[in-house]
Amino acid sequence: MKTPFGRKESAEARRLLIIETAALCFIDQGFHQTSIRDIAKRAGISLGNLYNHFEGKGALIAEIASLEATDIKKIENNVGKITKPDQALKKFIALYLDYCSQTQNVALSAEILAEAVRNPSIASGFLHNRQRLVDLITGLMRGMANEKQTQNSQETNDRAQFILDLIEGLATRSVFSAKKPSKRDVMHLQETIDRLVAS
Amino acid sequence: MKTPFGRKESAEARRLLIIETAALCFIDQGFHQTSIRDIAKRAGISLGNLYNHFEGKGALIAEIASLEATDIKKIENNVGKITKPDQALKKFIALYLDYCSQTQNVALSAEILAEAVRNPSIASGFLHNRQRLVDLITGLMRGMANEKQTQNSQETNDRAQFILDLIEGLATRSVFSAKKPSKRDVMHLQETIDRLVAS
DNA sequence: ACCTCTCGAATGAACGATCGTTCGGCGCTA
DNA sequence: TAGCGCCGAACGATCGTTCATTCGAGAGGT
Numbered sequence: 043m044k045t046p047f048g049r050k051e052s053a054e055a056r057r058l059l060i061i062e063t064a065a066l067c068f069i070d071q072g073f074h075q076t077s078i079r080d081i082a083k084r085a086g087i088s089l090g091n092l093y094n095h096f097e098g099k100g101a102l103i104a105e106i107a108s109l110e111a112t113d114i115k116k117i118e119n120n121v122g123k124i125t126k127p128d129q130a131l132k133k134f135i136a137l138y139l140d141y142c143s144q145t146q147n148v149a150l151s152a153e154i155l156a157e158a159v160r161n162p163s164i165a166s167g168f169l170h171n172r173q174r175l176v177d178l179i180t181g182l183m184r185g186m187a188n189e190k191q192t193q194n195s196q197e198t199n200d201r202a203q204f205i206l207d208l209i210e211g212l213a214t215r216s217v218f219s220a221k222k223p224s225k226r227d228v229m230h231l232q233e234t235i236d237r238l239v240a241s
Numbered sequence: 242m243k244t245p246f247g248r249k250e251s252a253e254a255r256r257l258l259i260i261e262t263a264a265l266c267f268i269d270q271g272f273h274q275t276s277i278r279d280i281a282k283r284a285g286i287s288l289g290n291l292y293n294h295f296e297g298k299g300a301l302i303a304e305i306a307s308l309e310a311t312d313i314k315k316i317e318n319n320v321g322k323i324t325k326p327d328q329a330l331k332k333f334i335a336l337y338l339d340y341c342s343q344t345q346n347v348a349l350s351a352e353i354l355a356e357a358v359r360n361p362s363i364a365s366g367f368l369h370n371r372q373r374l375v376d377l378i379t380g381l382m383r384g385m386a387n388e389k390q391t392q393n394s395q396e397t398n399d400r401a402q403f404i405l406d407l408i409e410g411l412a413t414r415s416v417f418s419a420k421k422p423s424k425r426d427v428m429h430l431q432e433t434i435d436r437l438v439a440s
Numbered sequence: 441a442c443c444t445c446t447c448g449a450a451t452g453a454a455c456g457a458t459c460g461t462t463c464g465g466c467g468c469t470a
Numbered sequence: 471t472a473g474c475g476c477c478g479a480a481c482g483a484t485c486g487t488t489c490a491t492t493c494g495a496g497a498g499g500t
Contacts, residue, residue: 075273160348234403
């Protein structure tokens with residue numbers, strides 16, 4: 043029986059396996075409490091082989107930190123399907139809140155933030171991802187206000203940042219109190235953001 | 242010439258020196274990238290002596306994590322001096338924003354948050370400190386609304402959380418963009434919070 | 441004033457474990 | 471058979487912690 047994958051495909055699959063396993067380890071233990079041996083063991087590969095696919099631990103951390111971009115793209119696609127801007131914003135809030143409310147995402151985000159403080163390349167990735175979200179929101183806000191006066195671009199940007207702050211804050215609190223945001227919480231968040239957008 | 246301190250005072254001073262030095266190390270390098278030797282060397286004491294004052298690295302981390310409480314108390318005292326609730330809130334925003342905008346505080350907070358994800362005792366300290374700030378704000382909000390209808394307690398609590406989210410978010414962003422919040426930023430924050438409180 | 445005794449503070453060598461990384465050789469695939 | 475993916479022992483460094491030992495301040499005696 044032949045392997046269904048050629049060498050190239052197999053190598054790519056290995057690489058993906060390592061990344062996903064590393065993410066699990068980092069979620070469970072954090073970046074610096076996870077050893078290369080932990081990852082290799084959990085992935086079921088040898089210690090040395092890991093270095094055939096990644097330059098070292100730093101490269102793995104950077105790889106994981108950039109994973110957020112994939113999740114953001116999913117949210118962008120989902121929100122993009124909705125034509126009415128106000129409903130799209132509502133959908134975004136629900137999706138992003140749900141995303142941020144997952145324990146593993148809070149764990150990873152916290153690790154990434156702490157790492158970003160001292161690692162400029164991680165920080166730039168972090169800021170880039172944030173701006174993607176901000177741009178998505180400002181786009182929606184501009185769509186909602188197309189009949190009114192032209193919006194101040196800088197102010198719109200700031201408001202989008204505030205919206206993200208509110209969502210992320212509520213989500214983080216929900217994780218630390220070990221229960222998902224209640225319906226009341228979500229409604230209150232929704233109202234608050236509406237008021238923020240309206241003004 | 243006699244030493245101006247007895248044994249007790251000297252021991253307490255040593256303890257304080259170690260804690261402060263550890264905080265500096267943690268800010269520069271992070272919890273898990275800082276070794277006990279780093280701290281001892283920077284504090285100018287021997288490796289073994291550190292264990293005469295602290296049980297180990299974990300105890301040191303917990304000690305640092307609880308340092309935030311001191312800073313919060315300072316803010317409480319400053320805000321408490323102001324009798325008019327709306328001016329007190331304005332003062333609080335300025336003080337807390339300034340506190341959160343300091344690079345070393347962002348660095349430490351990020352470390353503590355990441356640690357709290359996996360260390361329940363750190364998490365509970367973190368939540369306790371947060372609630373202190375929330376209570377301070379809700380007190381002010383209730384003072385501002387004493388002539389109006391009675392406030393829903395839960396809703397007031399949530400709004401206070403939102404206010405903190407906005408301040409912390411702006412502050413964190415300012416640190417990563419390497420410049421203090423501009424006057425425009427602060428004004429916009431102030432307006433947004435006002436609108437949030439008013440409703 | 442002086443000697444003694446006590447005990448906590450301080451030291452740094454040493455320990456075993458584990459870290460990130462390297463590398464020579466083995467085995468499968470094309 | 472040529473070559474690549476894979477393996478795991480080995481390396482030097484460093485980790486958190488322990489411990490036998492030294493030091494010196496201060497209490498109690500005379």
